[in-house]
Amino acid sequence: MSARSEKPVIRRDGPALGEAETHRRLSLSWATPPGLWGWLSSVDHKQVGRRYIVTAFVFFLLAGLLALAMRMQLSGPERTLLSPDRYNQIFTMHGTTMMFLFAVPVMEAFAIFLVPLMVGTRAIAFPRLNAFSYWVYLAGGVMLWVAFILNAGPDVGWFAYVPLSGPQFSPGKRVDFWAQMITFTEVAALAVSVEIIVTVFKQRAPGMSLNRIPLFVWGQLVTSFMVVFAMPAVMVSSSMLIMDRLIGTHFFNPAEGGDALLWQHLFWFFGHPEVYIIFLPATGFVSSILPTFARRPIFGYTALVLALFATGFLGFGLWVHHMFATGLPHLGNSFYTAASMTIAIPSGIQIFCWIATLWDGRPRFATPLLFVIGFIVVFVLGGLSGIMLASVPLDSQAHDTYFVVAHFHYVLIGGAVFPLFGAVYYWFPKFTGRMLSERAGAWNFWLFFIGFNLTFFPMHILGLIGMPRRVYSYPAGMGWDGPNLLASAGAVILAAGVATFLGNV
Known part of the structure; x- marks a missing residue:
C-alpha cells in the first residue's frame, strides 16, 4: 500500500x-458541553463573540436611555426632570458606558467572531484568555451599573479630570468605581488585542499571505496594535488616581508636587487614539460591505491598507488638541494642530477609494449599503468640524461648548455606529442563520439618519452661540430654547430608529 x-x-x-x-x-x-455549564464554560470564539456583541448592545441601549433622559431635561429652559447630582451621574454614565463598555468592546467582538473565520483557522489564539476577557469585561460593566443604580455612580464626566475627581472634591466611592471599571475593561481589551495579533500573524491558512487578507482583518490588526500602545496609559492614570484617593499619594496634587495636567496628558494619550480604535474596525466593515453591494472588487486595496497604517501611527501624535485651552506653549500647540489636520489625509484617501468603488460598480441599495452611505455623509461632516477644531484660536472659543459635542458625535456615531448597524445587517445570517427584514432595515436607517442629524446638527449652532457643555439647565431668553427643543425631538426619532432595529432583530 x-x-x-x-x-x-x-x-x-x-x-x-x-x-x-x-x-x-x-x-x-x-x-461545547450541553446545558448552562457548557454555555458558561465555552471557549469557542463564535460563542464568546456572540456573547460580547449582545452584552455590548445591552450597554448601548442603557446608555441611549440615559442620553434620552438628558435630552428631555434640556428640551426647555429651567426643567426639573433631573436634579443636578443625578444629571451629573447620568452624563458621566452615558459617556463612560458608550466609550468603555460599548464602542471598543463591540468592535473587538466582531473581531473575535470573524477574524479566525477570515484567516482560515479553527480557533482564535489563546481561547481561554478570550473567554476570560469577556468575564472581566462583564464584571467591570455590571459593577459600574450596580453602583449607579445604588446612587453611587461616578459624577465627574467620562474623562474624570482632576482635581474634580480627586479626594478633595469627590469624596465617597463614586470615582473609585469608575477607576476600577477602567482597569477591568482595559485588561479585557488588551487580552483580545493580543489574541487578534497572534491569530493574524501565526494562524493564517496556508497560502494566505498578508497581501491577501481581507481589509476587515487589516483594520482589526492595526486597531489591536493601537490598543496595546494606548490602553496602558489610561490604566496607569486610573491606578494613580485611585492611589491618590485611597492610600494618600499625590500624583495629581500640585500642592504636594503633583501635576493636574499630568492626568490630561495620560488620559488623552489614550483618549484620542481611542477614537481611531473605534473608527478603524468600522472602516473594515465598510470595506467588506461595499464590494458586495457595489458588485465589484474594492478600489485601491493597497492605498486602503496604507491609510490604515497612517491613521494608526498619526493617531498617537495629536492628543494635545484636547488641551489647547490649558495654556501650553504655542509652538508645541502648532505641532499638534499640524498633526490634527494631517490625519484627515488618510481618512480622505479611504473615503475616495470607497466612492470610487461605488462609482465604478452597479450598486444594489440594500440596508447595509444604506448605512455605509449614511456613514460617508455624516463622517465627512464630522471630519470637517474636526479640522476646524484643530485650529487653536477657534478651539479656544468653541472648547467646552456644544459645538464640540456635535463634532464628537458626528465622528463617533457617524464613523462607528452607522457602519456597525450596516455590519449587523450584513453578517446577521453568519451569526444566526437568519436574515433581517429589508423593509424594517430601511425604516431603521431613515429614522436613525434623520433623528441623528436633527439631534446633533443644532448643537453646532448652540455651541457657536455660547451654550457650554455639561450644564443640567439653562435660563430662558438665551436663544438656546429652539435648538435644544429640536435636538430633543431628534433624539426621540433616533430612539425610534433603534427600537425598529431591536424589533427587527
Missing part, C-alpha cells in the same frame, strides 16, 4: 487510532 493511501492515525501513549476513532475524539474535544 502506498503512503498516499494510508489512513491517518494518532498515537496517544498507546496503539494507533483509526480514522473513525480519531474523528470521534476530535469531535468530542471541540464540542
